[in-house]
Every structure is written in C-alpha cells, then in structure tokens.
Amino acid sequence: MGELLLNTPKRNQLLKDGPPVPTRCQILGRGAYGTVFKAIYRDCAVAVKIIRAHAASTLHNESHLLNLEHRNIVRLLKLESAVQFGLVIMECPRGQCLQRIVDTLALPLMHRVLITLDVVAALRYCHSQNVLHLDVKPTNILVALGIKSSGVGNFSKVKRSYICKLCDFGSSIEMGEYCARQDPINANGTLRYMSPEALRLDSLSEASDIYSLGITMWQLQARRLPYHMLDCNETIAYQVVKHELRPDNYHQLKILALDSPSNSDWNFVNGNNADVTYRKANTSARRNLNLDPSYTAGRDLKKKHRRNRLALHFDSPAPEPSACLENAYSKLYKSCWVSAPQSRLSSFQLKHELELILCRSNKIV
Template sequence: MPSPVPVTRLLPKDLYPSVDIGTCSSPLTKHSHGSATLQVPVQRLHGRVASRLWSSVIHWKELRSMQPVGSGGFGSVYKAEYLGSTVALKKVKKCTKNKLASRQSFWAELNAAHLRHRNIVRVIAATTCVPASFGDESSIGTILMEFVGSRNLQQIIYGRAEPLGEDRWLRYSTDIVHGLRFLHSHSVVHLDIKPANVLVSSEDVCKIADFGCSLKLDHGSEMSPISPHLSHVGGTYTHRAPELLKGEGVSPKADIFSFGITLWQLISREQPYTGDRQHVLYAVVAHNLRPCVQNLPVFESEQGRLCRTLLSRCWSGEGRCRPSAEELLPQLEQLRPLR
C-alpha cells in the first residue's frame, strides 16, 4: 500500500504534476572504466525542461542478489545489484510503538536526496509503491542508495583491528565536516551525527548516511522550532545537543555538537559516557557533562591541547558559541603541521 503522505512531499513542485507511478526511473550509467554514476533524466513539463537527480520509482525486476548487511530501529539494509551496478537497498519498516515516527523517518531520509557530494551517501531512487513479491506488511517504503561498503566509523573506532593515527582521524573528521558544510549550505540539518552513521568507502573516504532524523530548515532560516508533530527528531542521546534535550529550536549548530562528540571518539577510541541514560541526559544539560579530556594521554601533547580547545567550542552548551562547519575546516587544517 502506498503511504498516505502525498507524493508532493516526495518530489519537487515542478515535477509532481507529471509523476508516472508506473515506470519512472533514473538508470545508472555505466562508464567504460567500470564506475557508475546516476544519469539525470530530462523531462519537458508545460513547455519547460526540468531535471532531477533521483527517481520516484524503482524497476523491481532489475534488482538482483539481495544480501542483508545491517538493520536498525527503522529499517533493514541490503546489498543488491540494480541495472548492473551494486547498490544499497533500505527498507523502512513500521514501528509498532510509533507508526508516525517511522513514517516521518522515511520522508526525512529524502531531505538530502537532491544533493550530490563526495562525503554524503547518494540516493538513487525511493518509493512507497512496493510489489508484494519484494515488500511486506511492515514496510513503509524503499530507498535505493549508492553502496559505500560494509564499514562504518563505529566499527573502525571500537574494532581495534585497524590503526587510527593522527593522520587518519584528522582526515576522517575533515571528511565529515566537508559533508556537514555542504548539507548546512542547503539548509539540511542531519541531527544524528555519530560514528555508526558515517560510512567508510573502500577508498577510505567518509560519507554521512542515515538521514532518518534530519530536518529541512526554511529557506534563509538559521533555526527552526521543534514541531510537536515531529516524532522522529532527536537522534542518539549520547550525541544530542543540549538545546534539543531541552526542546528548543533546531539549527545546524546541533550537528556541530554531535561532531564534537564524534571527534572525541575518533581521537580517544573510548565510549563518551558511562552510567544510566537518564542521569547522563540530566548531567549534559544541568551540569555541562562532556566526555573526559583530562586523564587521557592523547590530549596532553601540543596537538592534543589544541584538540581540547576545539572540542570545547564544538560541544559548548550554547549553540551560538559553537563554530560553523565552514569555520571548523581551517581549524582542523591548523592541526596538520603538528603531526
């Protein structure tokens, strides 16, 4: 069954009058060197030419070799072949406890679908129209994305099998900030930046994934109030900005706070907090609790002290005191000569 949310929520306004629910796909174009990119279709609408970067319909007969690679609170991810290329397929499932939140999560996944950047996972197609042979009653919709790989930063940080020296964590953190700068420049706030939501490609490039908590701010707005109708806003409590915990407005600075916690994890390879969840939430807001930088040797070097200063700015309790992603990039660059 298609979602009751209207198709106008899924497609740009200049496209939805001509939506063909039958077969409207953006095929992958295979290049001679073996790589695949998305071919942008061009349509003539009411005498105008319009284009979009992703499709509202999936050619289900072209899907092959689906293999499960992971699952989360709102869906399962599969590796598959689509039109001759490897893709990731995400089924967004209904949450029996909060059906509204799971539906909102699906639409939030598409907030960055029209954007293209090397540090953001690319959406190829998305639809709520799923044939019985591919779907199930618990599925709200399906999203096809580029297949980045099976590794994420969470696995690299805590798996301990791979070295994570200064050059590597600095490169990873710079990748994340480049992605955030691009998202924020297009008024998209991710709201769930954490190591598990940063995929690492075979070329060792970080790509921001999982936009299920994201919000699209009004054009030209730097902050948006949290609507009481939005059940999915929040993200992971260990990385959630204090203003979100207090129910205040959403701004790109919430992502900067989450990045600060993620950067600390990249450097220390430790868990940010221990103890009861509610105690941590209360302490973050009321007592300015943050991950420890005092007793870790990695923060005692000259570079470590600069990192401590950078972290304290990123996870400031006041959003206005945090740097923007644009301001973070040169600050990260300043760490490089110290290696």
C-alpha cells in the same frame, strides 16, 4: 552472494511484505525503524533500507538526500513508499562504517583530522542546502576504502586511500522545519550525541550538528562510546542539559555510575532479574574499545587479519604527533560541545583549525 535483487517485481514484494528472512551476509545494519541490506539495483551493488510504514517521518527525512550531491555524502538513488513499507536505495561503496574502524584501530592524529574534515565538508554542504543532519556519529559515517585521494584543499602532500561519506538522513530536517519531537528520549537521532538544545526540544541550527561532530571527534581519540559508564539515557540527558556533563568527565561519570540504580541491589531486592540481562546486553556501551585480551579471546587471529588490512589504509607518514597537537585536537572538540550554540565553533572555523593541525603534524610549509 545473498544480495537482494531490486527489480520492479521484487521491489513491489518488499513494499508489501517487508524485509525477507535475512542471512548474515545480507544485513549491513539495523536501526530503530528499519534494516539495511546488501542489494543489486540496475546491475550495481547498492544498500537498501526497508522502513516500516509507521515511520513515515523517517522516509520524509530521507527524502532530503534527493537534492544532495557531494563526494562526502552517500548518494540516494531511489526512494519508494507504500502502505506497509518504504524503500531507500543508496550507493554502497566498498568499505566499513567508522565505528567498526574505531573498534579495530587506534587512528593516528592525521587520519582523525582527515576524517573530521570529510564530515565537516559534508555538513557545510548540507547546511548550504538548508538541511540539518541531526544524527552525526561514527555508525553514520561510511569509510569508503581503496579510493585514491590526494590531499585536502591545498595540502597535496597528504595522501590517503579512503574517503568518508555521511549517511543515514533519517533524522534530518530542513532548517526552519518544525521538528515534531515530543520526547527527546524517544526522538529521532541518538541521545548520547544530541546537543543540549535538542534534548531541551529547543530550535535547532547548524551548531546542533557541530555538537554531535564534537562528540564524534572525542570518540575517535578516546575509542570509547560516549558516557560509556552509564546505562540510563534519562540520566545522561538530564546531566548533559543541567550540569553540562560531557563524555570526557570521567570523574563525574564514575560518581553517576555508582549512584545509578543499575549498580545497586534494588532490582534483586524486588526480584527483578531482567536488569541482569539488560546490563549484559549493554556491556558494549561501557567497554573500553582498546581490544583488551578478555574481549578478543578466541577471535584474535581473525581480528588481527582485519586490523592489518585496515591498517594499510591508515598508516601515517608523519612522526608521532606531539602532546601539543593532541591537546589542540582536544581543544577543538571541546569548543564544539559547549552548551551555548552561538559559542560553538562554526564549521568554517573548525575546518580552518583542523587544517592548521594537519599542516603542523605533517610539517607542510
């Protein structure tokens, strides 16, 4: 219903004219350099990202997917480019991005661990192929639903009906490749998840992806967007690099939010009403994702049905985890976001510690 048909004539038209006038059912997502649509390619349901030609580096970065084949990575089927636009055609499993799931459900610890293990597996494979993703965040993790998956490694008693796939390689680079980032505020990637070395425009490594994963792990637990009290990316970048600000430092975030120009009368004194619109547009960057009544007014029934459908995939057979296990999870993500890259957990260490939590939470001998 409403999918783009990606036969040769249609692809040539898209490469020349760009995205069609979208309908609501067609669009899967929007990014800084393009829009992702539902589509049909060779009789299969796919996703197609239509990228503007001036974002040639994004197309180059997406091409890193051509040599990657892993169960936890969205598969690239075809990449085409022309003078005006480029097309990235990818598999499109049935499911939702992790951000929408976090918006809807409070995930049990067991599933937060399983999701993180999937992403760790994807990153370990990318790194083994000399590719850094550099934009790990919940909106770039697709949760494919209805897929029977039994266990992680030797944990055969842990069962689930989903698998997570890392997607959107538009910010990826090959290890050792020069990364032309002149300004971290406008760089590829998402500033609120970027490591201090990325913000300083230093050389990047596997540890840069681990940092972003640590921020994502925190978000799965806290159900808030990173630095949700702050609107100003420049402030966030400065505080992360110079003062080691992290999203769990609520006291410091509150102080910074009170000192922020967006919370003063400066714009009104200067007659600038645009800031009012800006703050309204960025309410989602600060809101608590715990589905408070004011946010769900008028949408309760629809959201309840969606929540109930999703909850079927994220039931936990284990009892509620102890505070000790939650603290162990918190300790892990904090070990991923320390400032010095060499002091962060490696992907191997992170995998091992996550499996220990999984073992303890399910009392697997």
